[in-house]
Amino acid sequence: MTAVVSISNLLRRYWAVALIVVGWQIWVSAAGLSSIVLPGPLAVATDFAGDPLSYAGPAGLTFLVAIAGLLLGFLLGAGLAILSWSSRILNGLLTPLGLIFTSIPVVTLIPIIARLLGYDVRTVVAIVSLICFFPAFVYVGAGLRALPPGSDDLFRVFGGSQLQRFVRLVLPSAVPNLMLAFRLTAPEAVLAAVVAEFLMGTDGLGYLFRKAAGEFDTERALATSLIATITSVACFGLALAAERRVLRRWT
Amino acid sequence: MTSARSQSFVLGLIGVSLFLIAWEVIGTYRLAGLTWPPLSTVLAFLTTPAKLPLFGRAAAASFTSVAIGYLCGACGGLILALASHLIAPVRPGLDRLVAVIHAIPSIALAPLLIVLASADATPPIISGLGVGYIFYVAATSGLATASATHRDLFAVLGASRFSVTLRLDLPSALPAIASAMKLSVPIAFIGAIIGEWFGASRGLGLLIVSAMQNFQIPLLWSAVLITAVASLAMFALFSLTERLVQERMR
Amino acid sequence: MSDKPAIRIDRVSKTFRLGDGNELSALVDIDLTIAPGEFVALLGPSGCGKSTILRLVAALEGATAGRVTIEGKAPADLCQSHRLGVAFQDHALLPWLDIEANVALPFHLAGRSVDKAQVKDLISLVGLAGFEKARPKQLSGGMRQRASIARALVLEPEVLLLDEPFGALDAVTRRQMNVELQRIWSRHSITTLLVTHSVDEALFLADRVVVMSGRPGRIILDLPAPFARPRAPSVMRDPAFHDMVDRLTEALEPEGAHA
Numbered sequence: 055m056t057a058v059v060s061i062s063n064l065l066r067r068y069w070a071v072a073l074i075v076v077g078w079q080i081w082v083s084a085a086g087l088s089s090i091v092l093p094g095p096l097a098v099a100t101d102f103a104g105d106p107l108s109y110a111g112p113a114g115l116t117f118l119v120a121i122a123g124l125l126l127g128f129l130l131g132a133g134l135a136i137l138s139w140s141s142r143i144l145n146g147l148l149t150p151l152g153l154i155f156t157s158i159p160v161v162t163l164i165p166i167i168a169r170l171l172g173y174d175v176r177t178v179v180a181i182v183s184l185i186c187f188f189p190a191f192v193y194v195g196a197g198l199r200a201l202p203p204g205s206d207d208l209f210r211v212f213g214g215s216q217l218q219r220f221v222r223l224v225l226p227s228a229v230p231n232l233m234l235a236f237r238l239t240a241p242e243a244v245l246a247a248v249v250a251e252f253l254m255g256t257d258g259l260g261y262l263f264r265k266a267a268g269e270f271d272t273e274r275a276l277a278t279s280l281i282a283t284i285t286s287v288a289c290f291g292l293a294l295a296a297e298r299r300v301l302r303r304w305t
Numbered sequence: 306m307t308s309a310r311s312q313s314f315v316l317g318l319i320g321v322s323l324f325l326i327a328w329e330v331i332g333t334y335r336l337a338g339l340t341w342p343p344l345s346t347v348l349a350f351l352t353t354p355a356k357l358p359l360f361g362r363a364a365a366a367s368f369t370s371v372a373i374g375y376l377c378g379a380c381g382g383l384i385l386a387l388a389s390h391l392i393a394p395v396r397p398g399l400d401r402l403v404a405v406i407h408a409i410p411s412i413a414l415a416p417l418l419i420v421l422a423s424a425d426a427t428p429p430i431i432s433g434l435g436v437g438y439i440f441y442v443a444a445t446s447g448l449a450t451a452s453a454t455h456r457d458l459f460a461v462l463g464a465s466r467f468s469v470t471l472r473l474d475l476p477s478a479l480p481a482i483a484s485a486m487k488l489s490v491p492i493a494f495i496g497a498i499i500g501e502w503f504g505a506s507r508g509l510g511l512l513i514v515s516a517m518q519n520f521q522i523p524l525l526w527s528a529v530l531i532t533a534v535a536s537l538a539m540f541a542l543f544s545l546t547e548r549l550v551q552e553r554m555r
Numbered sequence: 556m557s558d559k560p561a562i563r564i565d566r567v568s569k570t571f572r573l574g575d576g577n578e579l580s581a582l583v584d585i586d587l588t589i590a591p592g593e594f595v596a597l598l599g600p601s602g603c604g605k606s607t608i609l610r611l612v613a614a615l616e617g618a619t620a621g622r623v624t625i626e627g628k629a630p631a632d633l634c635q636s637h638r639l640g641v642a643f644q645d646h647a648l649l650p651w652l653d654i655e656a657n658v659a660l661p662f663h664l665a666g667r668s669v670d671k672a673q674v675k676d677l678i679s680l681v682g683l684a685g686f687e688k689a690r691p692k693q694l695s696g697g698m699r700q701r702a703s704i705a706r707a708l709v710l711e712p713e714v715l716l717l718d719e720p721f722g723a724l725d726a727v728t729r730r731q732m733n734v735e736l737q738r739i740w741s742r743h744s745i746t747t748l749l750v751t752h753s754v755d756e757a758l759f760l761a762d763r764v765v766v767m768s769g770r771p772g773r774i775i776l777d778l779p780a781p782f783a784r785p786r787a788p789s790v791m792r793d794p795a796f797h798d799m800v801d802r803l804t805e806a807l808e809p810e811g812a813h814a
Contacts, residue, residue, distance in 0.1 A: 066397050066398065067397045067400075068401055070401065146319075149317060150321055154321070154537060157537055158537055159532060162510075165514060165517035165525060165529070166517075169520070204646070205647050207615055208647045211640075212661045212664045214664035218663065229651070263413070275416055276413075279413025279417070286409075305692060
C-alpha cells in the first residue's frame with residue numbers, strides 16, 4: 055500500500071522529467087542515431103555503470119574545489135560586509151560596487167582570472183570564491199541591517215554595549231540571509247568550477263568532459279554531464295538542508 | 306534626508322572612481338603582472354577604429370542571442386507558471402522539471418543542444434533556459450501572493466477562475482515579475498556567453514575565449530568590459546521599471 | 556516614599572524635523588513629576604506624542620527644550636547602569652533565542668552572570684512555567700507579551716517603561732493581561748510609566764492617569780486613581796470607576812466634538 059502511494063507520489067513529482075527521458079530514448083531508437091551523434095539515456099547509463107569509479111575521482115575533486123571556493127568566497131564576502139557595516143564611509147564606498155558586480159555576468163570574468171593567476175586548480179578555487187563573494191557580500195550586508203522589530207531600542211534601553219549589540223543582535227540577525235545566499239550560490243559554485251575546469255583544462259569533471267567531447271566519446275561526455283548535474287543537485291540539497299535546519303533553530 | 310541621500314551618492318561615486326583608479330594603477334605599474342592592462346589601454350583598444358567592426362559583429366551576435374533568449378525565456382517561464390497556477394495537478398511535476406533543468410550545468414547542456422539544434426542556436430537556448438527559470442520561480446510565487454481576504458472577496462462576488470487570475474492573481478504577481486525582469490539580466494548574458502564558449506561561430510564569448518588562449522590581453526578585457534557594461538545598462542533600465550511597478554502596486 | 560521625584564520631566568518640548576524640511580512640533584511644554592514607586596499612565600489619542608515622552612525617558616530620543624531626569628540624572632546614565640526595564644507593543648523577543656534565553660538577555664547586556672533562579676521565578680510569575688524552552692514563534696501574542704514583561708523585570712529595574720504593551724492583543728486577552736500585570740506590579744512596586752490609549756487599562760493599573768491632547772501634545776488632565784491595592788477585576792464594576800472612565804473619556808474627546 056505504502057509502496058503504491060510512494061510510487062504515485064514519485065510520478066506526481068517527476069512525470070515531466072520521466073517524459074523527457076523516455077521521449078529521448080524513443081527518439082534515438084526510432085531515428086537510429088549513431089551513438090557518436092547522440093546516445094540514448096540507456097547507453098549513457100550503461101557506460102556509467104560499466105566504470106563508475108572512473109568518475110568518482112574527478113567528481114570528488116570538483117565537489118571539493120566548489121566547496122572550498124564557496125567557503126572562501128563566503129568568508130571574504132561576509133567579512134567585507136561586516137567591515138562595511140561598521141563604517142558608514144566604507145559602506146557608502148562599497149555598496150554601489152557590490153550592486154554593479156551583482157548586475158554583471160561575473161562568469162565572464164573566468165577567462166580574465168585564468169590569465170591572471172595561471173591554469174591551476176588554485177585558480178579554480180579563486181574563480182569559485184569570486185563568483186560566491188558578491189552574493190555573500192550583498193545578502194549578509196542586508197541581513198546585518200534587518201534587525202527584529204524593536205530590538206534595537208531594547209538593546210539601548212537595557213544599556214547593551216556596541217560589542218554586545220553586534221554579537222548578540224546584529225550577527226544573529228544576518229544568519230537567515232547568510233543561509234539564503236548559501237543555498238542560492240551552492241549550485242552556481244559547482245557550475246563555476248566545472249566551467250573553469252573546462253576552459254583551463256585542469257583536472258576535475260570539466261576536464262573529463264572536455265576530453266570525452268574531444269574524443270567524440272559522446273556517451274562518456276553525457277555521463278560526465280549527468281555526474282556534474284548530480285554534484286550540483288547534491289550541493290544544492292546540502293545547502294537547502296543546512297538552511298532549513300538553521301532556520302528552524304533561528305526563527 | 307536629502308543631504309544623507311546626496312552624501313551616499315557622492316560616496317558611491319568616490320567608491321566607483323577608486324575602483325577605476327585602482328584598475329588603472331595596478332595595470333600601469335604591473336602590480337598584478339602583464340595580464341592586467343590599465344583601464345586606459347583597454348579603453349584605447351576599444352575605441353580603435355580598426356577594431357570597431359570586430360567588436361560590432363561580435364556584440365551584435367551576442368546581443369541578439371541575449372535578446373532572443375531573454376524574450377523566449379520570459380514568455381516560456383510565464384506561460385509555464387500560469388499553467389501550473391491554473392492546473393494544480395501539473396504543478397509538482399513542472400516544479401521538478403524546471404528545477405532539474407536548472408540544475409544541469411550549462412556546460413553539460415551545451416553539447417546536447419549543439420546536437421539537437423545547432424552551434425549558433427545554443428547561446429540563445431541556454432540563455433532562455435536560465436531566464437525562464439527565474440521567471441517561472443518568481444511568477445509562481447508571485448501568483449500566490451494575493452491575500453486570503455481578497456480571494457474570499459472574489460469568491461463571494463462569484464468570480465470565475467479566469468477572472469480571479471486576470472484581475473487578482475496577475476496584478477499581485479506584477480512586482481515579483483518585475484524583480485524577475487531585473488534579476489534575469491545577468492543570467493541572460495551568462496547563458497549567451499557560456500553557450501558561445503562551446504563552439505559558436507561568432508560572438509563576444511568566442512572573442513573572450515580565443516583572446517584568453519592567445520594571450521590577447523587588451524582584447525580579452527575589452528570584450529569582457531563590453532559584456533559587463535551592456536548587462537549593467539540593461540539591469541539599470543529594468544531596476545527603474547521594477548521601482549515604477551512597485552510604486553504603482555503599493 | 557521619599558520626596559525626591561523618581562522621574563522629572565521639566566518643561567520639555569520636542570520638535571521633529573521632517574524629510575521635506577518642515578518641522579513637526581510633537582510635544583509642547585510638558586511638565587510631569589513621578590514619585591518613587593508611583594505608577595503613572597499616560598493616556599491620549601494616537602499621535603499625541605505620549606510614546607515620545609516614554610522614548611525621552613528611555614533616552615531613545617533627546618528633548619528639543621527642557622530636561623528629563625531620573626533620580627536627578629540623565630536617563631542615559633540609567634541605561635548605562637542597566638537599571639531601566641522596558642516592554643514595547645511589539646514584543647521584540649529575539650527569534651533565535653528560546654523564552655528562557657530571551658528573559659535572561661538583560662543579564663548578558665549588563666555583563667552580569669545570569670541569575671537562573673530569578674529568571675525561573677519571573678517566568679513562572681508571568682505564567683509561562685513549562686514554556687522555558689519554547690521559541691517566540693511557538694507562543695501566542697499574549698504569551699509573548701508576558702515573556703517581554705518578564706524580561707523587563709528580570710534585573711529588578713528602578714524604573715519600568717511600558718509602551719502600549721498590550722496594544723496588539725484582543726480585548727479579552729488584554730483585560731486578562733491587565734489583571735496579571737496588576738498582580739505582578741503589586742509584588743514589585745517599581746516606578747512605572749505606562750503609555751496606553753485604553754481608558755480602562757490606565758485606570759485599572761495606575762495610581763495616576765495623565766491625559767494628553769493631540770498635536771502638539773500637551774497635558775490636559777492629571778487625575779489620581781484612588782482605588783485600593785491590590786485591585787481585583789471587580790474594581791472595574793465599581794460605580795466610582797465608571798464615573799472616572801466617563802470623565803477621562805470626555806477629556807479625550809477632541810475639541811468641538813459633542814460630549
